[in-house]
Amino acid sequence: xxxxxxxxxxxxxxxxxxxxxxxxxxxxxxxxxxxxxxxxxxxxxxxxxxxxxxxxxxxxxxxxxxxxxxxxxxxxxxxxxxxxxxxxxxxxxxxxxxxxxxxxxxxxxxxxxxxxxxxxxxxxxxxxxxxxxxxxxxxxxxxxxxxxxxxxxxxxxxxxxxxxxxxxxxxxxxxxxxxxxxxxxxxxxxxxxxx
Numbered sequence: 001x002x003x004x005x006x007x008x009x010x011x012x013x014x015x016x017x018x019x020x021x022x023x024x025x026x027x028x029x030x031x032x033x034x035x036x037x038x039x040x041x042x043x044x045x046x047x048x049x050x051x052x053x054x055x056x057x058x059x060x061x062x063x064x065x066x067x068x069x070x071x072x073x074x075x076x077x078x079x080x081x082x083x084x085x086x087x088x089x090x091x092x093x094x095x096x097x098x099x100x101x102x103x104x105x106x107x108x109x110x111x112x113x114x115x116x117x118x119x120x121x122x123x124x125x126x127x128x129x130x131x132x133x134x135x136x137x138x139x140x141x142x143x144x145x146x147x148x149x150x151x152x153x154x155x156x157x158x159x160x161x162x163x164x165x166x167x168x169x170x171x172x173x174x175x176x177x178x179x180x181x182x183x184x185x186x187x188x189x190x191x192x193x194x195x
Contacts, residue, residue, distance in 0.1 A: 059097070059123065059171065059172050059173075061121050061122060061123075063097070063123060063172070064121050064122040064123020064124065064135075065122055065123065066095045066096070066123070067091060067092060067095045067097065067122070067123035067134060067172075068122050068123055068134065068136055068144070069095070070091050070092075070094045070095035071091045071134055071136075071144045072144070074091070074151065082146060083146060084104060084131050084132050084133065084145050084146045085101070085102065085103050085104045085107065085132050086101070087145065087146045087151070088125065088132050088133065088134060088145070089101045089102070091134060092172065097172050099111070099113035099114070099172070100113070104127060104128070104129075104130055104131055104132040105129060105130065107125060107127045107132050107170065108127045108128065108129055108132075108168060110170070112173075113172060113173060114170035114171060114172055114173060115170065115171050115173050116168060116169065116170055116171075117169050117170065117171045118169070119138070119169075120135045120138045120169040120171075121135065121138060121171070122135055122136060122137065122138070123135065123171075123172070124138075124169050124170060124171050124172075125169065125170040125171075125172075126143045126156055126167050126168075126169055127167065127168050127169075127170060128161070128164040128165060128166075128167050128168075129164065129165060130164070131145070131164065132145065133145030133154075133156070135156075135169065136153055140155070141155045141156045141157040142154070142155060142156075143156050
């Protein structure tokens with residue numbers, strides 16, 4: 001072994017010390033600082049990723065109830081002509097929770113404005129392949145949507161809905177409702193007109 005690679009040993013009788021050259025001390029310190037930084041930075045990076053994911057927190061139950069109120073206060077024949085995804089979009093917009101229109105199949109796959117949840121609350125979306133509605137009362141499995149009989153509330157545990165496959169629940173991600181939800185009324189007017 002090369003003498004330059006082996007640290008000199010200093011013996012003082014009672015104890016033996018290894019004398020490390022200053023260049024090696026700096027390298028060891030640099031490695032130690034790097035390792036310490038890496039250990040400390042990993043949780044910070046993970047926390048930052050979690051913060052980014054939660055910058056748009058899911059809406060509260062009160063927000064969900066405002067969605068339900070908007071749905072139940074629709075009325076009019078114009079809304080009855082909307083398909084399920086347009087209806088849900090218009091209800092959310094009317095309540096001030098705006099998102100880009102998405103078909104039920106896109107909603108089922110997941111879109112940026114919604115977070116998939118396992119336990120629904122009032123106002124969440126319930127989505128199957130080809131159909132979407134708004135959860136009204138999760139305890140009673142009730143949801144609001146455009147049904148064959150018109151707008152109404154149905155049980156999402158009913159056999160007809162179970163045949164569609166497993167439903168997914170999505171919660172809107174927002175900080176606050178939109179300040180100006182007046183575009184919803186013009187949407188309802190346009191939706192009922194033939195082009």
